[in-house]
Amino acid sequence: MDQKQLQALVEQISIRVFGKPFRHTAFFNPRLRTTGGRYMLQTHNIELNKKHYEQFGEEELIAIIKHELCHYHLHLEGKGYRHRDRDFRELLQKVGAPRYCRPLARNTKAPKTIYTYICTSCGLTYRRKRRINIDRYVCGRCRSKLKLS
Structure with a gap:
């Protein structure tokens, strides 16, 4: 999905679900890592995480768009647009948008x-996360040489 398709999808969802036009920009932000999307208060733009679309598909993306459009329309109407506000929670329930997006699979680091x-x-053992130069370090108990095992 490219920028034009995303913009068209957001505008279509806004008209179909909310009955109001979306007059700003929606785009994929590659810097988003943990959140599905965000609504920018100053510019009224919506940024979406492309990783959610790639991992979960268009259905999850539509749910995230609905969530962000709830922020958008409530903010422009001067109503409570934050997660804790009653107006926001009621609109989420009315349009069937999730309160939170599904978590992305984490990239697990190698042990x-x-x-x-x-x-x-x-025979004293030392466990270390970092490798040491055994020519420079000796046993703290008896001052003998160390051996990497």
């Missing part, structure tokens, strides 16, 4: 490598 060093003399 950190734990380095284990063993004293060659007394």
Whole structure:
């Protein structure tokens, strides 16, 4: 979905669901990471997260657009547009928009490598997240050399 298709979709949903036109810009913001979209109070534009569209499809995108259009129309009418306001919650329920979007699958990081060093003399073990130079460091108990295991 490109910019023109997204703009047309938002305008169509606004007319069909709310009965009011959307006269500003809707676009995908690649910097959004955790939120599905956001309504900008100063410019009245709507920014959407393309990752939600790619991961969950057009149905989820439409739900997010409805949510953001609730913010948009209530703000322009001078009513309560914040999540905690009664006007907002009632309009969400009326149009069937979700209060929150589905969470994206997280990119799980690879588990950190734990380095284990063993004293060659007394056998004391040291566990470290960072690798150390065993030529420079010795056992704290007996001052013997360390060995990476």
